[in-house]
Amino acid sequence: MDAWIPITIAAAFLQNLRSALQKHLRGTLGTRGASFVRFGYGFPIALVYVTALHSGAGYSLPRLSPGFLLWAVIGGLAQIYATILLVHLFSLRNFAVGTAYSKTEPVQAALFGFLLLGERLSVGAVLAIVVGVIGVMLISIARSPLSWKSIAAALVGRTALIGIASGAIFGLSAVAYRSAALALGGPNAVMQAAVTLACVTGFQTIYMLVWMLIRDRAEIGRVIRSWRSSSLVGLAGVLGSTCWFTAMALQPVAYVRALGQIELVFTFAASFFLFKERVNRLEVLGCLLIVSGILGLLMS
Template sequence: MELWIPITIAAAFMQNLRSALQKHLQGRLGTRGASFVRFGYGFPIAILYVLCLHHLGGYSFPNLNWSFALWSVVGGLAQIFATMMLVYLFSLRNFAVGTAYSKTEPVQAAIFGFVLLGEKLSPGSVAAIIVGVIGVMLISMAKLPLSWRNLLVALTGRTALIGIASGAVFGVSAVAYRSAALSLEGPGPVMQAAVTLACVTSFQTMFMLVWMFWKDKTEIFEVLRSWRSSSLVGLAGVLGSAGWFTAMALQQVAYVRALGQIELVFTFMASYFLFHERVNRLELCGCLLILCGILGVIFS
């Protein structure tokens, strides 16, 4: 088994854990505060990770360049706004459906990867990704009676548009992060990914602190007050991001994000066991299609 596969599965699990914790925080901190904790409590761990790789793992520091800085800023800003859309989505629909809408990302990431990086996919992989996205659409319609009108609502309604936009912006951030890591041409994908993660999360923390200070200073105090639960979000977030960054330094973004749809399996478990949200047969069918798409990506 190629290394990027278990790394991606672990990253998907940590991302689901982070999203579940953020859903709990959203009611207390609001959309901006619940989004900030992912970066604000995560960047010290990301910096520590780089130092451990250097001093204990023997990796040298890569040389930073302007291309790296540009892609890091683009990816960092895209991830901030995509995260805020996703956290806001949780207040409109339940946890599982909110996450499902954002999982249209693999198709959009494949398009951005082709346009920006010239990355191509095999026909089998394209088919597998489409199967996974059909599964996502089934999940998004699961609570509605089957009809053309409801299909139109599921694809073009406010919730759908926010979710699909979130997936698109996540796709942009993923391609930007891969570009940033590859532009370092450093001592290996692990260190390149770690340095990218540390720089991006530090930038995101500074950007959001300035934004929150400008918009509503009380949000900063609320984030500090909830440091116990917020630090867990930061830890889960940075561990998940380390996995994503490393996997995307090893493999094309579309493949990594397609396999990352396994997060929805973890999401349904969290939705059922943590939030006591009911799961129906159509949602289970959608989940099975996503799993088929994931297996198709792996074997293709």
């Protein structure tokens, strides 16, 4: 088995764990605070990881190039705003449904590739996108009376738009991180991923800290007081990001994100067992259609 496969599965599990912990924090912290802990409490761990690889394993430190810094900043900012949207989405719908909306990420990437880069889509790809859109519609109308109004809301409603935007920005972030890691040209994929993670989380920590100092200083105090729960989010987040970054340094983003859809299995388990949230049949069918559409798109 190729190394990137178990690494990606571990990344999906850790990401789901981090999202579950963030949803729990949403009751005591605001959206910015719940998003910040992922980076602020994860940054020291990322530094320790790089130090261990350098001092313990003997891996040399790669030289940071302007191209690397540009992609790292783009990816870091994209991940911040995608995370904020996802955390906000949890307050609008339940945990499983909120995560499913963000899983339209590969579909978004294909559409942006067609619109911005002129990449042609095959008939199979178009059908896969239609299947994914139907899945999103089913999720949105699962708890509402079936009508043209509910169908329209599934496509352009507030929850749908926030979820789809989150998936699109996460897609941009993933591509930027792979580009940043490859721009380093370090000793190996593990060290390239580790340095990328440390630089990105450091930038994200500073950016969000300044943001909260300007917009909501009281939130910083709440983040500090919730250090027990917040540190767990940071730990799960940085471990998951380590796995994602390493997998994407080894393999193209499309393959990694396709396998990463296994996260939905973990999501439904967390939704049912941890949050005691009920997921009806239409929501389950909608999530399955989204995953089928994404996998069909990648296979085509």
